Amino acid sequence: MSDVKISYYDGTKSVKTIVDEEVPYPDGKLIVSRTDTFGNMTHFNQAFVDMSGYGEDELLGKSHYILRHPDMPAAAFADLWNTIKKGEKWKGYVKNLRKDGKYYWVYAVVVPNVRDGKIVGYASVRRKPSRTKINECVELYKTMLAEEQS
Numbered sequence: 001m002s003d004v005k006i007s008y009y010d011g012t013k014s015v016k017t018i019v020d021e022e023v024p025y026p027d028g029k030l031i032v033s034r035t036d037t038f039g040n041m042t043h044f045n046q047a048f049v050d051m052s053g054y055g056e057d058e059l060l061g062k063s064h065y066i067l068r069h070p071d072m073p074a075a076a077f078a079d080l081w082n083t084i085k086k087g088e089k090w091k092g093y094v095k096n097l098r099k100d101g102k103y104y105w106v107y108a109v110v111v112p113n114v115r116d117g118k119i120v121g122y123a124s125v126r127r128k129p130s131r132t133k134i135n136e137c138v139e140l141y142k143t144m145l146a147e148e149q150s
């Protein structure tokens with residue numbers, strides 16, 4: 001167990017406890033959330049709440065970065081935002097941080113929610129990722145993170 005200081009894109013900083021233990025993605029479940037255009041959570045399903053370890057009141061209206069794990073490279077999220085802001089779909093593997101400090105991997109598909117030709121928010125639908133892909137991403141993200149920190 002260790003405490004890590006995380007700096008978010010909007011300038012906020014927080015200290016999070018990291019526990020190097022994976023919580024397996026629940027079989028047969030989709031983890032779903034929706035956000036406004038800034039990435040603040042407006043809706044989520046029960047599987048999302050359960051896996052995050054937070055209470056609904058701790059999630060609603062908060063930024064999605066509450067789940068950001070320090071092992072995730074910033075470039076992955078820069079790519080996500082660049083893609084969805086253009087109105088396109090983003091797909092990728094994400095290591096998420098739970099409230100208890102443990103982590104879980106997801107395969108996420110993030111789509112813009114368009115009304116009258118305008119982006120009014122975003123939605124993410126997550127599935128269980130394969131172990132092979134997770135292992136590839138562990139290596140890839142390690143390399144990306146090292147480059148970002150050098």
Ligand SMILES: Cc1cc2nc3c(=O)[nH]c(=O)nc-3n(C[C@H](O)[C@H](O)[C@H](O)COP(=O)(O)O)c2cc1C
Nearest residue numbers: 008009010035039064065067068069077122123124
């Ligand atoms: C619909 C949607 C879902 C997102 N889901 C996650 C997620 O599950 N985990 C995560 O770390 N970031 C998620 N993000 C990205 C965050 O908004 C944020 O960019 C990321 O956590 C990195 O934080 P930072 O940009 O403040 O550095 C999501 C964004 C959107 C729009």
